[in-house]
Amino acid sequence: MSEMLPLQVVELTPPGRGAVATLLVEGPGAAALVERKFRACGGRPLRSGAADRLVFGRFGDPPGEELVVHCRSGRSVELHCHGGTAAVAMVEKVLVEFGCRVVPWRDWLGARQEDPIAAAAGAALAEARTEPTAAILLDQYHGALRREFEQIEQALRNHDATGARRRVDALLARAELGRHLVRPWQVVLAGRTNVGKSSLINALLGYGRAIVHPTPGTTCDVVTATTAMGGWPVELSDTAGLRAAEDAVERAGVQRARQQLADADLLVLVFDASKTWSDSDKALLDAWPNALPIDNKCDLLGEAAPTPGQTAARHIPASCRVCSGANRLTTSALTGQGIEALVRAIAGRLVPDPPPPGAAVPFTDEQVQALIGYRASIR
Ligand SMILES: Nc1nc2c(ncn2[C@@H]2O[C@H](COP(=O)(O)OP(=O)(O)O)[C@@H](O)[C@H]2O)c(=O)[nH]1
Ligand SMILES: [Mg+2]
Missing domain, CATH: 3.40.50.300 (P-loop containing nucleotide triphosphate hydrolases)
Incomplete structure (x- = not known):
């Protein structure tokens, strides 16, 4: 499937009205594709001059949408357009006509992450409403919970039931907190x-x-x-x-x-x-x-x-x-x-007992179910 439709466009900013919306065009020939419908204000081609340039111009059939284009590489281009839904839809429409596939940001994020916990934490981070909840999710994104799961597995392999149970119970005690990181x-x-x-x-x-x-x-x-x-x-x-x-x-x-x-x-x-x-x-x-x-x-x-x-x-x-x-x-x-x-x-x-920085916190139902499964399997 990815061979047939290698080019994709992802909305990196949340949908709705905002000052600026950012779209990422990714895949082989991404820059060349954008260039086909882009007219830089200075008249220079998009990919001439220094790498990592920001270029202002218009995109699509004249008069076109105003865009700031950031060519990160030949296969990764960021488009910054006006934040209204109509501007985003127009830019996406042109890209789709040229064979781009629109990919939801969660799928895009998930595909980039080998660790499903990090992928889930990345998606949850977008919904965190406060700094402490975002900090806890960021710790899980950086592997706090994955490492704790690995420690539990290790304890089980070593027939250390007491150690495994202690770790599982400590995590389950934080399940309620984890459940509320994205739900008030x-x-x-x-x-x-x-x-x-x-x-x-x-x-x-x-x-x-x-x-x-x-x-x-x-x-x-x-x-x-x-x-x-x-x-x-x-x-x-x-x-x-x-x-x-x-x-x-x-x-x-x-x-x-x-x-x-x-x-x-x-x-x-x-x-x-x-x-x-x-x-x-x-x-x-x-x-x-x-x-x-x-x-x-x-x-x-x-x-x-x-x-x-x-x-x-x-x-x-x-x-x-x-x-x-x-x-x-x-x-x-x-x-x-x-x-x-x-x-x-x-x-x-x-939250009577807030976790210290860097602590593992389970934050999805699947993670809690996995812990309950461990708990049941430990004699
Ligand atoms: N003196 C005083 N009056 C209050 C206080 N809290 C509420 N009130 C008044 O008590 C009345 C009822 O308040 P309200 O908030 O509608 O009560 P509710 O029915 O419990 O929602 C209003 O006239 C308020 O201004 C308070 O702390 N001190
Ligand atoms: Mg009242």
């Missing part, structure tokens, strides 16, 4: 109506996105927004208040909220610090024992206010099994007090 963690804020969930989302995001209203029950649907917390990508959801809704529309919202809770990686249970602790507050805590409980509106506590982000709220009875003790967070969505501590607490709950 789902964090849901829940609690009774009017405790300040929507305001907290706004404070966490730093802008007014969620609907905030003094009337209980204004946010009747799930509003989501993606952000980063401690460097980890997080999708925050604001839910309808957890209470028995009388109105049909609101009931649907509450139902969706419960589904959202079931799917969440972390539930932040918000309470109103200015209100007396009630049985329904206690019922919420009992129903979601793994939730991160916080007391909002701490600005209303006046003189009696605990230090934001640290101490137990005064209205919580010491007998409460989840929230007694000093690690109860207090916040004010209004003044911003305790918001940074809340971000740190959320990040700490999502």
Whole structure:
């Protein structure tokens, strides 16, 4: 197949509108092919003069698309054109008419990599949204996970079951982190109506996105927004208040909220610090024992206010099994007090043990399945 269609064009920049799009034309005669439809502004042929030149001109039937051409070699040419989809489509159309095959960038990347883990890491890197997640994927691209798999194989060959098991278990402990390198963690804020969930989302995001209203029950649907917390990508959801809704529309919202809770990686249970602790507050805590409980509106506590982000709220009875003790967070969505501590607490709950630089982290379902397979085979 590659003999029949040796020339290929790959979009190196993501599709959509951008300032500049880059296409790579690769294969024998790539430069000659581009030259057939390219007119350099200076009139000189593309391949005259110094190698690695950048040449500005037009491509295709007159007037043609403006291009900057970088001839890396006779068989590898980069075309930089306007970033709109129409310009890219036009350039590709001309290349296809001359026998070029359009190759998706993932296939192109995969074909260049002998190591399937490095190929998968390269593809995943394009979807990493934050620096820490990209750094972890880059480590896997450079062989961290492949070397660890080799160590496991080596241990198994040496009949070192203990060593193999230890390595497999250490990797499996990072599977959850790996799963989220390209998929944000789902964090849901829940609690009774009017405790300040929507305001907290706004404070966490730093802008007014969620609907905030003094009337209980204004946010009747799930509003989501993606952000980063401690460097980890997080999708925050604001839910309808957890209470028995009388109105049909609101009931649907509450139902969706419960589904959202079931799917969440972390539930932040918000309470109103200015209100007396009630049985329904206690019922919420009992129903979601793994939730991160916080007391909002701490600005209303006046003189009696605990230090934001640290101490137990005064209205919580010491007998409460989840929230007694000093690690109860207090916040004010209004003044911003305790918001940074809340971000740190959320990040700490999502990734309690961040891997050191260079550590192996499995990041695809196949890799995790392979590890589970190893685990089962080790007696
Ligand atoms: N004083 C004070 N008021 C707040 C705070 N957070 C929210 N509110 C107010 O409480 C009301 C309900 O807030 P909202 O975010 O809509 O609550 P939700 O129903 O839980 O989403 C609004 O009037 C907010 O301005 C806070 O930290 N301090
Ligand atoms: Mg709301």
